[in-house]
Amino acid sequence: MTSTYSEHVTRVDSTDREHPELGTVAVLTFAPAEGSSRPATLGPQSLEAVASAIDTALERAARGEIRAIALTGTDRVFLAGADLAMFTDPAAPEAVGPMTARAHDLQVRVRSAGVPILAHLNGAALGGGLEVALMADVRTAAPGVRGIGLPETALGILPGWGGTTLLAGVVGGENAVRMILEDPARDRQLSAEAAQEIGLVDALAGDLDAALDAFVGIVRERAGAGGAATEAAGAHTDTAGETRDDSAAAGSDAAVAPGAWAGRRAAIPAAGSDVARELLAALDAPHSPVESRRAWALRMREVGAPSLARVVELLEALPGSDLTQALARERTGLEELVASDGAAGSMYAAELLRRGKPGRSAVEGARELRKVGVAGAGLMASQIAAQLVLGLRVPVVLRDLDEAIAQRGLASARDVIAQAAQKGMLSEADASAAARLLSATADVADLADCDLVLEAVPEILKVKQSVFRELEGVLAPEALLVTNTSSLSVAAMAEGLEHPERVVGLHFFNPVAKMPLVEVIHTDATDEATLATGREVVRRCRKFAVESADAPGFIVNRLLFRVLSEVLASMDAGADPAAVDASLDPMGMPMRPLALLDLVGTAVADHVGKVLAEELGTERFPVSPGLATMVERSARFTERVGGQVHPQVTPEVEDAFGTARDGGVERDGAVAPVGQELLDRVLRGLAEESRLMLEEGVVERPEQIDLAMILGAGFPRHRGGLTPYLDQTGVSAAAGGGTFHGERFAG
Helix, strand or coil: CCCCCCCCCCEEEEEEEEECCCEEEEEEEEECCCCCCCCCCECHHHHHHHHHHHHHHHHHHHCCCCCEEEEECECCEEECCECHHHHCCCCHHHHHHHHHHHHHHHHHHHCCCCCCEEEEECCEEECHHHHHHCCCCEEEECCCCCCEECCHHHHCCCCCCCHHHHHHHHHCHHHHHHHHHHHHHCCCCECHHHHHHCCCCCEECCCHHHHHHHHHHHHHHHHCCCCCHHHHHHCECCCHHHCCCCCCCCCHHHCCCCCCECCCCCCCCCCCCHHHHHHHHHHCCEEECCEEHHHHHHHHHHCCCCHHHHHHHHHHHCCCCCHHHHHHHHHHHHHHHHCCHHHHHHHHHHHHHHHHCCCCCCCCCCCCCCCEEEECCCHHHHHHHHHHHHHHCCCEEEECCCHHHHHHHHHHHHHHHHHHHHCCCCCHHHHHHHHHCEEEECCHHHHCCCCEEEECCCCCHHHHHHHHHHHHCCCCCCCEEEECCCCCCHHHHHCCCCCHHHEEEEEECCCCCCCCEEEEEECCCCCHHHHHHHHHHHHHCCCEEEEEECCCCCCHHHHHHHHHHHHHHHHHCCCCHHHHHHCCHHHCCCCCHHHHHHHHCHHHHHHHHHHHHHHHCCCCCCCCHHHHHHHHHCCCCEECCCCCCCCEECHHHHHHHHHHHHCCCCCCCCCCCCHHHHHHHHHHHHHHHHHHHHHHCCCCCHHHHHHHHHHHHCCCHHHCCHHHHHHHCCHHHHCCCCCCCCCCCCC
């Protein structure tokens, strides 16, 4: 297959440094390509450059020319890992095998090095970059460094250049399992300080000179020599049997090659060792209150994400392994995963998230915001007010007709800020300063000098129109009017205003502090300055902005309710609610549809469903009589039961939907699909709705749909978002109109 990948080749600068105790140290510095603003990464040529430089240093060590080797990076990056652009190339599966073989050969070679090796993490060390650091005998890191970790399983693959094999011998079983399996799923990486706590980093050092000084003491201690550090650095074993048998990591690879540095620790835990027992126990430790890590990994394999289960297999087989055998298993696992749908989807999603993340520079053309207001003081209003004050750091005024409600909203907003401080997201001083910027009022005149006012009042068009008319009467002509509506027409809200060009929608998702997406809604009248200012507000709130035209349900709600409409229609037609609820499990969504209805709220779901039915037609969005009955009864669809991954469907659901059917309200030609039949209907509906949204100009590109669904609906990243999944399953082509991404994900 022809490659379209163009590599920014990482440079390796090699210099010798004289240290008063170590002697001559070969320093290999990883740097980005000349003139490139990208961090140093590892593509085929870059990996070869790194491996060749280390090979040369090893040869010099064998000739006695150097007494130690030090690896480091430039700026804020040690090595940023494999170049993700490489994995999106059609020829990626062909390239990964040779690269992995080269990396593994190097891992084996450095085990026989006659001098100690230092990796000084001056900055981020991710994925393959951290695996290069794992080759070293000692790792130091600069204080405050962040971005240390192995994110591969979140990318649909595994740490295949030595990470899966070597990490447990360095940090222990529990830490290794957490770092490889769970941290990527939680978007968690380590700081230098956290890495030191678990033994991944041996010491903190501000620069390479300080790192080499720390290296001296560690080298002396590990070599077990009483003489000078230079003697410790040069010491080696005469026979394989005399190498250190460290209880933390002493497997069958303890027979390090003759001539190896005496202080080198064995790479793999011995069978039956404490680390081996800890490793095996960690695989079956709880991932959540209702599921072990192993069970979670197996469940994720069933929904299209096999990387976790493959890691479990490799770690389980690791204790007592020979290094070359363990690396061979690792290579096989990586090569199989690279060619999987899960990797293709995950890499695509990772690139979407990278490109879509909030920028560092202000949006061009945005207006200055010195004071903002929030019309309304309910739950959403108070959450949004807290986000605005934390992001914009300007005075924010909550306004409600009722003074008592306004004050309760103010207290709720300040509580959101206090909770953020308790979680370490900002300092107590910053939290106090932000809280002081919040105020509340019942007098609309107190909003008169605001540059922007966002309404978050009930989802009733006439109420929102009334709020906008009142605000336009007191605000300056250039001040922005913003709506947080989730489904209503923004243009309709602006009808009758003198300045509809200053109206824009910013749809925050609930809970506001946790949900990273804001849909930015423009009408035909919205001017460029207003739209730019809306984007800037989202950027400063550190959230992802996805733009949508003014259309019913915008992006996320329109697609989610296409799913929920099929689910509700099946139950309205008489299908068993529990069977319906489990039918969509193969999609891998974070929660089942009936739990989602509870999260949204039955009244809100009923309202949004009726809006979409009125605007887009009951054929695609039928109104559910069963849902209306649930609203009347204030009943919940699900309840939590101990020991179950998914909430259990309540008995009230079957009764409510049965009562609605007995009332004689049912859909013409109603069918009650469950299982694969219902899943097929849902996927065909999503393909149709996505195609319509593109044709109608609601969004310009499929990528907008995918980013919005990942961030706003929790659509699985290993699916790549919605449209790659529809291509992979063949549904997009079968539904008509062809695939969304050409041949990239098809078949």
